[in-house]
Amino acid sequence: MTDTEESGDRTAHPWPPVERTPRVGAREKVTGAARYGADHAPPGLAYAIPVVATAGKGRITGLDTAEAAAVPGVLLILSHLDDLGIAPAGYVMADGYAFQSLQPLLDDRIAYRGQPIALVVADTLVAAVHAAGLVRAAYDEEPFAVELDAAGTETVLQEEALPLPFLADVVVGDADGAYERSPLRVDAVYETGPQHQVPMELIGGVAEWHGDTLVVHEGTQSAGALRGGLARQLGIDPDRVQVITPYVGGGFGQKNSLQPHLAPLAVAARRLGRPVKLVLPRAHTFHAASFRPVSRHRVRLGADRSGRLLAAIHEVDQQASRRDLLPATYTEITSRLYGISSFRGRQRHVRTDVQTPGYMRAPFEHPAAFALESALDELACAAGRDPVELRLSNDAGADPVTGKPFSSRHLAACLRRGAELFGWAERPPDPGSMRETDGTLVGWGVAAGAYPVMTVPVLARLRARADGRVLAEVGGHEMGQGITTALARAVAGDLGIGVDRVDVVVGDTRVVPHHLTAGAWGTNSTLLAVHAALLELRARLGVPREGPVDVAAAVAAAGRSAPEQDGAEVVAEALTKGPGQPPEAVDRMRAGLVAPAGPEYPGHVAFSFIAHFAEVRVAPAAPRVRVSRVVSVADCGRVASPVTAEAQVRGAVVWGIGAALSEHSEVDPRFGGFVNADLADYVIPVNADVGRIEVAFVGEPDFTLNPTGVKTLGEVALVGVAPAIANAVFHATGRRPRSLPIRVEDLL
Amino acid sequence: MTSEVVTEFTVNGQAVRLDLDPRESLLDVLRERLGLTGSKKGCDHGQCGACTVHVDGRRVVSCLLPAVQVNGRSVRTIEGVAGPDGALHPLQQAFVDHDALQCGYCTPGQVMSGLACIAEGNAGADDDIREHMSGNLCRCGAYPGILAAVRAAAGRREG
Amino acid sequence: MRPYTYTAPATLEEAVRALSEAGPGTKVLAGGTTLFDLMKLDIETPPAVVDIRALPELAGIDTAGPRELTFGAGALMADVAADPLLRRDYPALAESLAKAASQQLRNMATVGGNLLQRTRCTYFRGGPPFPCNKRLPGSGCAAIGGLDRGHALLGGGDACVATYPGDWAVALIAFDAVLDVTGPRGTRTLPLAGLHVEPGERPDREHTLAWDEIVTRIRVPVTAAGRGSTYHKVRDRESYAFALASAAVAVTLGEGGAVEECRVAVGGVATRPWRCPSAEEELAGAVLDRRSARRAGAAAFAGARAGTHNAFRIELGIRTVAEALRIAGERALR
Numbered sequence A: 001m002t003d004t005e006e007s008g009d010r011t012a013h014p015w016p017p018v019e020r021t022p023r024v025g026a027r028e029k030v031t032g033a034a035r036y037g038a039d040h041a042p043p044g045l046a047y048a049i050p051v052v053a054t055a056g057k058g059r060i061t062g063l064d065t066a067e068a069a070a071v072p073g074v075l076l077i078l079s080h081l082d083d084l085g086i087a088p089a090g091y092v093m094a095d096g097y098a099f100q101s102l103q104p105l106l107d108d109r110i111a112y113r114g115q116p117i118a119l120v121v122a123d124t125l126v127a128a129v130h131a132a133g134l135v136r137a138a139y140d141e142e143p144f145a146v147e148l149d150a151a152g153t154e155t156v157l158q159e160e161a162l163p164l165p166f167l168a169d170v171v172v173g174d175a176d177g178a179y180e181r182s183p184l185r186v187d188a189v190y191e192t193g194p195q196h197q198v199p200m201e202l203i204g205g206v207a208e209w210h211g212d213t214l215v216v217h218e219g220t221q222s223a224g225a226l227r228g229g230l231a232r233q234l235g236i237d238p239d240r241v242q243v244i245t246p247y248v249g250g251g252f253g254q255k256n257s258l259q260p261h262l263a264p265l266a267v268a269a270r271r272l273g274r275p276v277k278l279v280l281p282r283a284h285t286f287h288a289a290s291f292r293p294v295s296r297h298r299v300r301l302g303a304d305r306s307g308r309l310l311a312a313i314h315e316v317d318q319q320a321s322r323r324d325l326l327p328a329t330y331t332e333i334t335s336r337l338y339g340i341s342s343f344r345g346r347q348r349h350v351r352t353d354v355q356t357p358g359y360m361r362a363p364f365e366h367p368a369a370f371a372l373e374s375a376l377d378e379l380a381c382a383a384g385r386d387p388v389e390l391r392l393s394n395d396a397g398a399d400p401v402t403g404k405p406f407s408s409r410h411l412a413a414c415l416r417r418g419a420e421l422f423g424w425a426e427r428p429p430d431p432g433s434m435r436e437t438d439g440t441l442v443g444w445g446v447a448a449g450a451y452p453v454m455t456v457p458v459l460a461r462l463r464a465r466a467d468g469r470v471l472a473e474v475g476g477h478e479m480g481q482g483i484t485t486a487l488a489r490a491v492a493g494d495l496g497i498g499v500d501r502v503d504v505v506v507g508d509t510r511v512v513p514h515h516l517t518a519g520a521w522g523t524n525s526t527l528l529a530v531h532a533a534l535l536e537l538r539a540r541l542g543v544p545r546e547g548p549v550d551v552a553a554a555v556a557a558a559g560r561s562a563p564e565q566d567g568a569e570v571v572a573e574a575l576t577k578g579p580g581q582p583p584e585a586v587d588r589m590r591a592g593l594v595a596p597a598g599p600e601y602p603g604h605v606a607f608s609f610i611a612h613f614a615e616v617r618v619a620p621a622a623p624r625v626r627v628s629r630v631v632s633v634a635d636c637g638r639v640a641s642p643v644t645a646e647a648q649v650r651g652a653v654v655w656g657i658g659a660a661l662s663e664h665s666e667v668d669p670r671f672g673g674f675v676n677a678d679l680a681d682y683v684i685p686v687n688a689d690v691g692r693i694e695v696a697f698v699g700e701p702d703f704t705l706n707p708t709g710v711k712t713l714g715e716v717a718l719v720g721v722a723p724a725i726a727n728a729v730f731h732a733t734g735r736r737p738r739s740l741p742i743r744v745e746d747l748l
Numbered sequence B: 001m002t003s004e005v006v007t008e009f010t011v012n013g014q015a016v017r018l019d020l021d022p023r024e025s026l027l028d029v030l031r032e033r034l035g036l037t038g039s040k041k042g043c044d045h046g047q048c049g050a051c052t053v054h055v056d057g058r059r060v061v062s063c064l065l066p067a068v069q070v071n072g073r074s075v076r077t078i079e080g081v082a083g084p085d086g087a088l089h090p091l092q093q094a095f096v097d098h099d100a101l102q103c104g105y106c107t108p109g110q111v112m113s114g115l116a117c118i119a120e121g122n123a124g125a126d127d128d129i130r131e132h133m134s135g136n137l138c139r140c141g142a143y144p145g146i147l148a149a150v151r152a153a154a155g156r157r158e159g
Numbered sequence C: 001m002r003p004y005t006y007t008a009p010a011t012l013e014e015a016v017r018a019l020s021e022a023g024p025g026t027k028v029l030a031g032g033t034t035l036f037d038l039m040k041l042d043i044e045t046p047p048a049v050v051d052i053r054a055l056p057e058l059a060g061i062d063t064a065g066p067r068e069l070t071f072g073a074g075a076l077m078a079d080v081a082a083d084p085l086l087r088r089d090y091p092a093l094a095e096s097l098a099k100a101a102s103q104q105l106r107n108m109a110t111v112g113g114n115l116l117q118r119t120r121c122t123y124f125r126g127g128p129p130f131p132c133n134k135r136l137p138g139s140g141c142a143a144i145g146g147l148d149r150g151h152a153l154l155g156g157g158d159a160c161v162a163t164y165p166g167d168w169a170v171a172l173i174a175f176d177a178v179l180d181v182t183g184p185r186g187t188r189t190l191p192l193a194g195l196h197v198e199p200g201e202r203p204d205r206e207h208t209l210a211w212d213e214i215v216t217r218i219r220v221p222v223t224a225a226g227r228g229s230t231y232h233k234v235r236d237r238e239s240y241a242f243a244l245a246s247a248a249v250a251v252t253l254g255e256g257g258a259v260e261e262c263r264v265a266v267g268g269v270a271t272r273p274w275r276c277p278s279a280e281e282e283l284a285g286a287v288l289d290r291r292s293a294r295r296a297g298a299a300a301f302a303g304a305r306a307g308t309h310n311a312f313r314i315e316l317g318i319r320t321v322a323e324a325l326r327i328a329g330e331r332a333l334r
């Protein structure tokens, strides 16, 4: 086994020419054969349904389960009145495993509306649902605060509350002084409301015990966290927890850690000696996992008369829960998107009575880009400059924060190529100047985005088989982003075999340890490991470091020369981690804890970049914004799988349309929690909301970053979509949106 | 206790006879009783389309259909779309070719809806397809691919 | 969901009998897209359900008749929406169905059940802890002083401001539709305008149908204004959403664009399907142009009462009526 740090080999590996390999697993998905967590149906299955708190905060003073227990078929009702014998799993961002530190069902405290207070298990789903509806609770209610400005919140400075170097306020030069001296200034406050990830797959799965081993089938982005966390919660050896999650029906951050329903589910399965399935009702998912917190951004930009940026100040307040602080990194990109010599960031947390907010696609970068890129549009107007020109003239050379070089930076190329594809040169500068005969206003907007390139430890194992097939077992998760396609392509391309000769196993703790797959680091990190494993495999097969391999013949030959390899297969493993990562990172990965490296690496900083161009139409009668056309050009290093990469960007544009125009989790301060907790009232885009989306890539490999040349894509793709739309709305209407979503009432 | 109702219907051509609690949705019966897990639950309230199946040839959301109501009717699910030899239906192939999916969770519902969309004659123009495929949410945002796949399977070019 | 007994009678007569025998609280089940949905939320808890979906007496659509159009209460939304004659001669009626829900739901839901769909108020559907006089009489109304962006501007009261969410009934009321109703006491005819009631002090009472009565048929008198009609619907997204504001409008135009016949109703903004006689009066004899259309819209919303977050829907509603009149006017001239 090789244990390479970043593999000294910086030369271009012989990757195949870019060919359009169809998505791996597509056949299973279009036939319904793909098995998601809740599709698992072992014999003797029982069904669980949670009961949730209706109080906004306080204590449970009475829990009446008698009527529920009398429902025929009810097997078990778990609550705090029971000793579940489980420990909290700890907060994922504080050396734990769970989306929040609070584990419900352990005591009578209610921290937020929607918190589970009981788990009903029955022979059938109808009985469980029926009984859950009959559980009655009484509460001693306490005052609570769920909005940023409400009485009773508490605001803390991130620097003080989370004294870690990478969470310190970014300060470069004297931004306040430079701002004051700037001839052109923009000073505005931008806000994005709470939002939910709402992957189509509901949270849930099946827990079953095989002897003293717990087997969990559940869609997750972090099989390792479920394994490590459940072991900690149940007090058992992690090797006695198996998590199987070959397909995840969308994650977007919602499924990036252990959720509190699982340990009680495991307890129920153990007590009953039966497998138990739990699929949370959609309404529960709005409180059962994390969400994108409210964030408020004051942005001040100072520039010379030509629009050359002299100073930027970005102050952010982010909603938190009472217990946990989600480390905020809004200023990580706003300090680096442009060559700003003086920057000051400040990030604060506002504690409220909610479940702990967390990661939702481009968690900080989407709101941060909305703020910065809107402000930049305001600056372009003030300076009388074209917004693309303004951005180009403020491009950065080296990283403004550390002074290190970027591993690669092609933002300018994204902007230029995007402008060309979009036809930006035709854009009249004045707002309201494009109008159709029926009075519909048309607007064009642009915005840029960046996202840190992080790298995590990955173990990859390749099995070359006597029949010429290769099996890749990799620590990663397939949530639809296309990781299996990229991996299969990499193996097939390297060995010169067909993609259909490669099988990829991800999301299975029985075969390899798994780090969380999020932050878009999945593909680049797993490719790095597979790249190293391929070199090892070639060595074991005794074939050259490059060029096509007759796998069957090589396996047979290796079997003859090394009889201990048993002739059936030749196995090679590699364990990789990010450049400069300490060995403990690997231990953390093996334990299911988070261990990302980057975006600051020893010799450089690494970001992916993107530029989005949006066309909107605003009809005069009902001024609801429609996005008729988007062009997005990304710099994600080498494109590891064109088909799935394009899909990632198109999907992110659809996300951006939702984020900009309709998605908003409604909060009623009298009740706490979220009110519009279903898919009719939490409005995500439908097919008819989406117009033309054109995607292109710079395609320049980043071999400074790693030998595969691959940066990251899934998150950066969303960064900047919303401000491109908002800027287009301004161009169409002359009205400047400063909070999202932009709904019809904002333009009436 | 609710009295059970004898319910007979066909699923993908096969006769089924079940004693059903009238509270059971067709979706839950397919998934939990008949092992047909291709149909997915995304909301359980008719708000997403992931559970779309055909009943007597028409697309419906199976989560809002009490299973007792399919007595005497024929149900077709995603499992009944490919040929008996496993050959993909042209629309399924078009979904693959146009990468009309990502996580795949909404996909069975999209395919069932797409088949019906074409059969109904609602795939005549792109905007028709967009409108008539809007009852199937896709959080991955595969809508452009879905549009392209339905258009291709309907035998049309872009426009 | 609470347990219930289920029967599926073969004829209307049997259904009426089954309903009476099962007793008060029993519900008829048609497409189930409202009833089963609310039963899943424990908001409807009928002890017994009588399935009328497939009753032969409720089937059938006739849009060719010389005096009236008839729709069996059991006809599917999708079938009525796709009826070629209806689409040509009464586009407002067809569009009100085509723009509702999704094709899957329209393939399940009946045009009779559609009339009796219940509000989408999140406090009503959300259950506890939200007070709701409609769900739990006397508990209060969370929407008043709460998140009322989608709540009613017309016909609300101190007890309830829940919006009637349907589209079809709004179009029907513009065309003076009547209902045939059958029950154990015989058959009667009920104007649609007499079906829904405003919340007043009893928001839990939404309509005038007795619990043991079944709507069998919807009838619409023939009118030339049908051709110059539209159902215009504004939503938060392009499709698969309830109305923020909608308008059903039908006109016939005489010399020089003067309005001869005019029908206006608004949806998504009122506690029941809302006919707007004052808007119709405003237009009578006037030349249909942007100004008169806007005046008609303003007349429709003259009595509007806004809450905390929904005032914008007055202006939106006015513009929706005006826009509908523009579209209908163009159609009337064709």
Ligand SMILES: Cc1cc2nc3c(=O)[nH]c(=O)nc-3n(C[C@H](O)[C@H](O)[C@H](O)COP(=O)(O)OP(=O)(O)OC[C@H]3O[C@@H](n4cnc5c(N)ncnc54)[C@H](O)[C@@H]3O)c2cc1C
Residues within 6 Å of the ligand: A680, B045, B046, B047, C027, C028, C029, C030, C031, C032, C033, C034, C035, C036, C037, C052, C073, C074, C077, C099, C100, C101, C102, C105, C108, C109, C110, C111, C112, C113, C114, C115, C116, C117, C165, C166, C167, C168, C213, C214, C215, C216, C240, C241, C242, C243
């Ligand atoms: C996600 C979603 C989106 C939707 N969007 C829209 C929309 O945009 N616009 C819109 O208008 N609607 C919309 N709807 C509502 C839908 O149109 C109604 O649920 C449907 O029309 C009800 O018809 P049904 O046959 O399913 O009625 P059921 O649910 O079977 O019955 C509804 C009620 O009517 C009673 N009933 C039914 N038939 C009769 C009868 N013949 N006589 C007496 N009583 C009867 C039942 O007892 C019950 O109380 C939506 C629904 C869903 C779930």
Ligand code: FES
Residues within 6 Å of the ligand: B040, B041, B042, B043, B044, B045, B046, B047, B048, B049, B050, B051, B052, B061, B062, B063, B064
């Ligand atoms: S699960 Fe049936 S529509 Fe969502």
Ligand code: FES
Residues within 6 Å of the ligand: A200, A249, A250, A480, B100, B101, B102, B103, B104, B105, B106, B107, B137, B138, B139, B140, B141, B142
């Ligand atoms: S492919 Fe993931 S929801 Fe549609």
